[in-house]
Amino acid sequence: MTRLLATALSLTLACALWPSGSATLAAEGEALEAAAEFRSIANKEERSAALFVEAGRVLTHARCINCHPAGDEPLQGELGSRHEPPVRRGRSGLGVAGMECKTCHQKENFDPGRVPGAPAWHLAPRKMAWEGLSLPEICEQLKDPARNGNRTVADIVEHMAEDALVGWAWTPGAGREPAPGDQETFGGLIAAWAKTGAVCPK
Numbered sequence: 001m002t003r004l005l006a007t008a009l010s011l012t013l014a015c016a017l018w019p020s021g022s023a024t025l026a027a028e029g030e031a032l033e034a035a036a037e038f039r040s041i042a043n044k045e046e047r048s049a050a051l052f053v054e055a056g057r058v059l060t061h062a063r064c065i066n067c068h069p070a071g072d073e074p075l076q077g078e079l080g081s082r083h084e085p086p087v088r089r090g091r092s093g094l095g096v097a098g099m100e101c102k103t104c105h106q107k108e109n110f111d112p113g114r115v116p117g118a119p120a121w122h123l124a125p126r127k128m129a130w131e132g133l134s135l136p137e138i139c140e141q142l143k144d145p146a147r148n149g150n151r152t153v154a155d156i157v158e159h160m161a162e163d164a165l166v167g168w169a170w171t172p173g174a175g176r177e178p179a180p181g182d183q184e185t186f187g188g189l190i191a192a193w194a195k196t197g198a199v200c201p202k
């Protein structure tokens, strides 16, 4: 009982401190190492795997995982909570009749309502789910045409660097933590990973 009360109190405190708290979060340790920082690793395979591990800080971030869930519903927030209101992916990830994603998710974030937005907002197909996978598993899946939408490694590099839903992760709207670094640095890591043989970490 006392512990419950303490938890409730610290939660209230955390909420009250939220704006300054998140600013501190963004300032500390959120930088993403650029591909050039990895030149000193002489062994090409080791370098490739190390580049992927750094890129993995983005891939496993809530901004990506929430839209690449294992189930039929998107996730939300920093801890991958259940999407409120409850929605289903539907046949093409666009939602179901009457509850389509685009009913609420517009082309841009709508900060007054905390609703994130980007063009063609929809859920990644089930076979592209990353939720619950380890980083090496995500890596293998990314390279597997049967599970990546029939893409080559070059297509994956392009998608990571150019796609608007990927890019949204760095401008996620009010009250949401952006993915580490920026899309350009992330795209550079993925390109360097591909160039060094797209080796997956163990």
Ligand code: HEC
Pocket: 058, 059, 063, 064, 065, 067, 068, 093, 121, 122, 123, 124, 125, 128, 141, 142, 147, 148, 149, 156, 159, 160, 165, 166, 167, 168, 169, 179
């Ligand atoms: C708003 C939802 C949404 C967000 C946020 C999102 N994705 Fe996706 N992602 C999708 C959808 C939908 C597809 C399927 C696109 C297709 O195949 O046409 C996809 C496919 C992909 C693919 C290609 C297929 C695969 O899984 O190999 C990659 C790579 C990818 N996303 C990376 C990311 C990364 C990295 C982030 C975070 C920085 C991210 N996504 C965030 C919806 C999202």
Ligand code: HEC
Pocket: 062, 063, 066, 067, 074, 075, 076, 077, 078, 083, 084, 085, 087, 088, 089, 090, 093, 094, 095, 096, 099, 100, 101, 102, 103, 104, 105, 113, 114, 115, 116, 121, 122, 123, 176
């Ligand atoms: C009835 C309105 C509504 C519908 C329909 C809807 N959403 Fe949402 N969604 C929201 C709101 C509101 C939030 C923000 C909640 C918050 O953070 O307070 C949200 C948040 C999200 C997030 C969390 C982003 C993050 O990283 O925190 C994802 C992912 C998402 N929605 C995907 C979808 C997908 C995919 C669909 C369609 C299958 C969909 N939503 C349908 C209202 C809706």
